[in-house]
Amino acid sequence: MKKVKALILRTAGTNCDCETQAAFELFGAVAERIHINVLIEKKDEIFEYDILAFPGGFSYGDDIASGKILANEVKNKLGDRIKKFALSGRPIIGICNGFQVLVKMGLLPDPELFEQISTLSYNDSDKFECRWVYLKTEKKIKNESNCVWTKNLPDIISLPVAHGEGKFIPDDRKILDSLNRNNQIVFRYSSKDGGKPEYPLDPNGSVDQIAGICNMTGNVFGLMPHPERYIFALQHPAGESFCGGYGWGKVIFQNAVDFVK
Numbered sequence: 001m002k003k004v005k006a007l008i009l010r011t012a013g014t015n016c017d018c019e020t021q022a023a024f025e026l027f028g029a030v031a032e033r034i035h036i037n038v039l040i041e042k043k044d045e046i047f048e049y050d051i052l053a054f055p056g057g058f059s060y061g062d063d064i065a066s067g068k069i070l071a072n073e074v075k076n077k078l079g080d081r082i083k084k085f086a087l088s089g090r091p092i093i094g095i096c097n098g099f100q101v102l103v104k105m106g107l108l109p110d111p112e113l114f115e116q117i118s119t120l121s122y123n124d125s126d127k128f129e130c131r132w133v134y135l136k137t138e139k140k141i142k143n144e145s146n147c148v149w150t151k152n153l154p155d156i157i158s159l160p161v162a163h164g165e166g167k168f169i170p171d172d173r174k175i176l177d178s179l180n181r182n183n184q185i186v187f188r189y190s191s192k193d194g195g196k197p198e199y200p201l202d203p204n205g206s207v208d209q210i211a212g213i214c215n216m217t218g219n220v221f222g223l224m225p226h227p228e229r230y231i232f233a234l235q236h237p238a239g240e241s242f243c244g245g246y247g248w249g250k251v252i253f254q255n256a257v258d259f260v261k
């Protein structure tokens, strides 16, 4: 059977790379953590991998704006390879700081355009928000969305968030409309029963409660919550949302590995 290879790109301040590696390996991939300087030296080695992950953390100390410096570095030094990787249909995930990187280099929402047309800015609370939240996977959207990563999830799941700059803002109404029209909004913060959440269940005040989006073809996916922190059921403090002995993060990582196979 094909060996599925995942590359987890790290740099100074990345701090969720080991958990992300562990998640991919648990569900059947061979996952390597690679420093960006090493990849810049051997740019084409990226094509030896099937999956690319931008993990969470505080890359370059969140200077200027979370993810912005790494986004510029990736775009300027690896941009053509990253775009080619995305357009080849290989799965790419950006988790929290990784989502900020994908959005700020413009790989999301449209890797073909590859321009920044939305942002993730300071939470409405002006504080770092760290807790378990509910996410509406929008059954209707889920069924119609092409997202490779979010198949087989129920209507509502729980995942933890931990961020200071998670408020998703598209540049204008047209961009929001096109995200909706193309079923690119894959996760929205919600109340336990799927209603509109209030703070603190809405951790950041994102436009339309957006918590995760994908590109139109569904291989590039970014989200503020941390699926790598809910791999085992026991990681959930209240034992909610059991998925066998696993957490909902399992489904997300497994989907990508199975897609490549």
Ligand SMILES: NC(=O)CC[C@H](N)C(=O)O
Binding pocket: 055, 056, 057, 058, 059, 062, 066, 095, 096, 097, 098, 162, 163, 164, 165, 166
């Ligand atoms: N957990 C993370 O990846 C945090 C992302 C970023 N440092 C923020 O606070 O918004």
